[in-house]
Amino acid sequence: MRELKANDVFKPGSFPEHTYISRTSSEFSYSYEFRLRQALNTSGFLTSVIGPSKAGKTVLCEKVIGQDNIVSLTGSDFKYSHPFWVTVANKVGLSIEGEQVQTTSTVGDRLPGVSQSILSSMKEKFITGKDQVIEYFKQNNLVLVLDDFHYASEEIQLEIAQQLKDAIRKEFPAIAISLPHRADDAIRKNPDLSGRLSLINIEPWKPDALQKIAVTGFDALGITIDPKLVETLAAESLTSPQLMQSICLNLCLLLDIDNNMSIIKIEDPSTLQTAFRATTTNLPYKDIVKRLKSGPSTRGQKRKTFSIHDGEEADIYDLLLKAIAIDPPSTALSLDSLKSRFDEILGNHPSKPDKNKIKSAIEQTQTIIDTSGSIYQVFEWKDEMLYVLEPLFLFYLRWGMH
Numbered sequence: 052m053r054e055l056k057a058n059d060v061f062k063p064g065s066f067p068e069h070t071y072i073s074r075t076s077s078e079f080s081y082s083y084e085f086r087l088r089q090a091l092n093t094s095g096f097l098t099s100v101i102g103p104s105k106a107g108k109t110v111l112c113e114k115v116i117g118q119d120n121i122v123s124l125t126g127s128d129f130k131y132s133h134p135f136w137v138t139v140a141n142k143v144g145l146s147i148e149g150e151q152v153q154t155t156s157t158v159g160d161r162l163p164g165v166s167q168s169i170l171s172s173m174k175e176k177f178i179t180g181k182d183q184v185i186e187y188f189k190q191n192n193l194v195l196v197l198d199d200f201h202y203a204s205e206e207i208q209l210e211i212a213q214q215l216k217d218a219i220r221k222e223f224p225a226i227a228i229s230l231p232h233r234a235d236d237a238i239r240k241n242p243d244l245s246g247r248l249s250l251i252n253i254e255p256w257k258p259d260a261l262q263k264i265a266v267t268g269f270d271a272l273g274i275t276i277d278p279k280l281v282e283t284l285a286a287e288s289l290t291s292p293q294l295m296q297s298i299c300l301n302l303c304l305l306l307d308i309d310n311n312m313s314i315i316k317i318e319d320p321s322t323l324q325t326a327f328r329a330t331t332t333n334l335p336y337k338d339i340v341k342r343l344k345s346g347p348s349t350r351g352q353k354r355k356t357f358s359i360h361d362g363e364e365a366d367i368y369d370l371l372l373k374a375i376a377i378d379p380p381s382t383a384l385s386l387d388s389l390k391s392r393f394d395e396i397l398g399n400h401p402s403k404p405d406k407n408k409i410k411s412a413i414e415q416t417q418t419i420i421d422t423s424g425s426i427y428q429v430f431e432w433k434d435e436m437l438y439v440l441e442p443l444f445l446f447y448l449r450w451g452m453h
């Protein structure tokens with residue numbers, strides 16, 4: 052038996068105790084852990100953490116604050132009908148100031164038919180409740196983490212920002228976590244909070260940091276892995292530590308390393324390919340790929356197809372996804388590089404699509420993305436560049452069955 056099991060070491064869905072990697076922010080040349088500690092020690096400030104999906108925002112908070120000291124609420128936990136402080140109090144099992152607080156809203160001024168005197172007594176009670184919560188957090192060393200703040204409606208975001216503005220003056224420790232591009236303008240662009248924010252921008256992961264996850268993890272399992280394979284693992288993980296954790300875990304499961312003690316070295320590149328394919332089985336992109344491949348409606352007309360290898364016929368929308376998927380994996384592709392990828396796939400086909408045709412296919416696909424649900428937001432065409440927004444989608448295109 053090994054000392055640790057593969058799923059203790061590689062944790063794609065939770066806190067990676069044995070494979071936690073500390074990174075340095077290029078903006079400040081300090082580690083993110085230092086930045087967060089510094090922010091939390093600057094009392095009177097609110098901390099705003101922004102970074103791509105699955106880049107380690109929650110895990111960073113868990114590392115620095117400790118799971119026991121985090122009170123985590125997400126943007127969708129807040130309801131307009133429920134005052135902010137009541138929601139926070141409920142979360143820590145505190146009951147504040149009885150029913151009035153529960154039934155009114157902090158923006159009670161908008162309630163019709165409530166007299167001013169009742170309103171002000173409600174507000175008074177409310178303030179005591181709020182102070183109670185703030186005290187409780189301070190005494191117990193708790194930090195409020197508003198995770199995925201962008202899930203709250205704009206109206207609720209503003210209300211929360213308003214409440215926090217007051218509370219941070221009283222040294223209430225709070226962090227708001229958001230995705231970039233999604234408005235957390237309620238915080239970063241709020242004039243009342245300007246000069247009172249600690250800003251932490253989490254960058255996408257680079258290959259050297261991703262490599263450390265694999266090296267550290269296999270080392271903890273008593274297995275050495277060929278550095279060339281580690282490089283390939285990092286390239287396939289794109290910018291995602293979660294993908295790296297997931298591929299490594301699948302590699303261990305396929306090799307049955309928990310039971311097979313004779314494995315002390317991994318050096319066969321073909322095992323990686325099997326692990327990549329196994330890692331795609333839980334990814335939810337099948338229908339999305341199907342939709343994007345079919346392109347815009349042709350009103351019954353047949354689209355021109357090109358024969359590619361093995362007699363497969365592909366139209367321009369199929370080709371676009373293939374061009375995004377081929378080697379080397381990249382999350383930012385210029386029109387020129389897409390054109391050469393088309394050329395590579397089509398070889399010496401007599402009528403290869405030119406750049407204009409490719410561009411218009413990308414624009415059509417972007418329209419499909421823009422008019423579909425949020426899970427469709429997998430890439431973005433901007434300033435003549437195609438950016439893959441969701442690394443897991445590109446990984447699925449490369450290795451999934453579709």
Ligand SMILES: Nc1ncnc2c1ncn2[C@@H]1O[C@H](COP(=O)(O)OP(=O)(O)O)[C@@H](O)[C@H]1O
Nearest residue numbers: 062063064065071072105106107108109110293
């Ligand atoms: N510092 C890190 N070291 C190693 N793995 C990490 C690190 N940060 C994140 N991960 C991996 O990525 C997964 C997603 O991280 P998470 O913090 O949930 O992302 P976010 O909150 O940004 O969406 C984690 O469960 C873990 O597997």
Ligand SMILES: [Mg+2]
Nearest residue numbers: 108109198199
């Ligand atoms: Mg998170």
